[in-house]
């Protein structure tokens with residue numbers, strides 16, 4: 001593996017999940033692997049879990065860590081080829097990526113979708129720009145269209161809570177006051193397609209995810225029907241994909257309640273809006289896996305960094 005940019009970079013999901021669970025039991029067993037090596041974490045957007053879990057994972061592998069809030073503190077980057085840079089951008093991705101490669105052995109990047117221009121978001125100009133021009137491995141810490149570290153953490157959490165061979169897993173849309181990207185839902189779908197599960201996606205009409213990703217997946221527009229017999233309910237808001245970036249509904253009939261959850265385990269990547277996405281009783285109850293998912297972010301990052309370090 002040269003970079004970790006999408007879920008499809010996972011060489012074997014079951015093997016990686018097992019390795020991550022083993023690593024969790026003895027997190028410092030590969031402490032020497034990153035000695036005298038450096039990872040640079042570049043944030044174009046806010047974070048709590050990704051920033052701290054990736055840093056912790058790196059430290060447990062013995063890496064030195066440099067972090068930069070690039071969105072606020074870096075030069076505005078130009079991505080276009082042959083652009084006359086007489087407007088707002090100050091530095092080209094070609095130089096920026098090569099320069100970072102001189103300071104670090106791995107670079108990890110968070111750069112969300114703008115949700116204005118679908119084509120631009122899908123071109124993944126930031127993460128692709130770094131992958132094209134950096135001479136070191138690049139890790140996706142959530143890009144315009146994917147959050148593969150989260151999806152790997154979710155796979156670890158599903159495995160740790162496995163109660164049957166082929167569980168029913170439901171990905172449910174839930175309401176949110178703002179327009180959110182599709183990255184978490186996209187990567188969760190990609191990861192679930194690698195699992196042996198009865199996987200159902202439920203959302204109001206108009207909230208269909210990119211059909212290229214959901215091809216062959218069961219989509220059920222009746223949330224109550226979708227939730228029947230669920231073992232795991234993964235909840236997330238996303239904005240419309242077809243009416244790109246728009247909020248078409250804030251219908252709180254889609255909010256997850258204890259009654260709707262039944263006996264299922266509740267999953268969400270966090271941060272979560274209480275009593276909008278999900279009611280307090282679910283988050284405060286025993287069926288919520290959200291903190292375990294957040295803890296597993298350390299081990300999803302650590303397994304990815306370990307594999308990249310082994311390849312340097």
Ligand code: CP
Pocket residue numbers: 046047048049050051142150269270271
């Ligand atoms: N789940 C997740 O990526 O959390 P942060 O946005 O806080 O990093």
